[in-house]
Amino acid sequence: MSAKSEVLVFVGTSISHEDASTILDATYWPPISRGDIGKAASKGYKIIGIIDGIFFSRAAAAHKEIINVIKEGVTVIGGCSMGALRASELDVHGMEGVGKIYEWYRDGVIEDDDEVAVATNPDTFEPVSSPMVNIRETLKAANTAGIIDDEQCRLITRFAKNTHYTERSYFGISRTAEKEGIISKEKAESLLQFCKENERDIKREDAILVLEKIKEIISE
Numbered sequence: 001m002s003a004k005s006e007v008l009v010f011v012g013t014s015i016s017h018e019d020a021s022t023i024l025d026a027t028y029w030p031p032i033s034r035g036d037i038g039k040a041a042s043k044g045y046k047i048i049g050i051i052d053g054i055f056f057s058r059a060a061a062a063h064k065e066i067i068n069v070i071k072e073g074v075t076v077i078g079g080c081s082m083g084a085l086r087a088s089e090l091d092v093h094g095m096e097g098v099g100k101i102y103e104w105y106r107d108g109v110i111e112d113d114d115e116v117a118v119a120t121n122p123d124t125f126e127p128v129s130s131p132m133v134n135i136r137e138t139l140k141a142a143n144t145a146g147i148i149d150d151e152q153c154r155l156i157t158r159f160a161k162n163t164h165y166t167e168r169s170y171f172g173i174s175r176t177a178e179k180e181g182i183i184s185k186e187k188a189e190s191l192l193q194f195c196k197e198n199e200r201d202i203k204r205e206d207a208i209l210v211l212e213k214i215k216e217i218i219s220e
Contacts, residue, residue, distance in 0.1 A: 007214060008040045009049035012125035013118065014080050014207040024211040030125055032082060034059035041069040048074055049214050051207045052125070053082025055117045063090060070094045077213055078102065080206035081116040081131075098213045099206030101133055116203065119166035129168045130199075135160045137200035138170070147194050148183065155182050156191075170195035 010032035011020055017028040027045070029036065031052035040048055048069065053061055066086060070076055070093060078087035079098035087097030088105035097106060104110045110133070118127040136157055143153040156177045160168055163176075170192055178188035 006045060007047045007049070007218065008043075008045040009051060009211070009214070010036065010053065010083075011049070011051040011207065013052040013120055013127050014203040015051070015211075016126070020207070020211055023208060024215050026211075026214070031120075032061045034062055035065070037061060037065050037069055037076075041072060041074050046074060047214055047217060048076050049210050050076065050078040050083035050086060051080045051210050053086075055082065055113055061086060066090055066095060067093050075217065077210055077217070079210040079213075080203050083210060084116065084206065085113060096213070099209045100202055101206050104133070114165040117165045118168075129166055130170060131203055132161060132165065132168065133202050134200060135168060135170070135173065137202050138195050138198065141198055141200055142191055142194050145194065145198075147191050148187070152177070152182055155180075170199070 007026035008029060009020065009024070009026050010029050011017065012030045020028060029040070031054055032050055033054040037048060050061070061082060063086070066076060067090065076095045077098060078084060078095055079102050084097065084099060084102040084105055087095050087102050091097050091106065101116060115132045118131050119129040120127055139153050139157050142148050143150060148156065156173060159176050159180070160173050163172065174188040174192040177183045177191070178185055183191065
């Protein structure tokens, strides 16, 4: 059997199907929601990767349905977004977690679903807001680069966290920081420029790690 008939990955927001397929030859479905993993298992897929998923607009993938397919002998790998969240909760049941975000959830560094949630284009699943995990790491990088100091980094990160996940953007964050008097207009412009040019896309990095892990499993 070919990898395409045995391997299925739920993705489309953190990395496109087109980009993912250059890394791993597999069948790609849109971000996972309730009931999808059972459908995939019933079609004979033996290795299922969960990267992206639906969070708040429809019912999310349930723990029990993932456990059920694992019990049926399906290998389930998760990381990056919904995959990282579910793997951190279900690694004790045999789901395999991959990447930094999975480790952060597992170790309690982050806890909330909104850390990885983004607003998406309903037709293409592409993100139209920035995920909190990326924002945190990008602001830390701006701090390290001397664009903002430790206290400014802490306050701006807090503002970003208090912004609804659908509205998080580097433009909004830098403008709010300026409006609140945390940084000057010039510094806000420098921060926005830095974030646009140097974003730490942790989600994409972890999505690639999931695909590479599946590739490794196939070649064993």
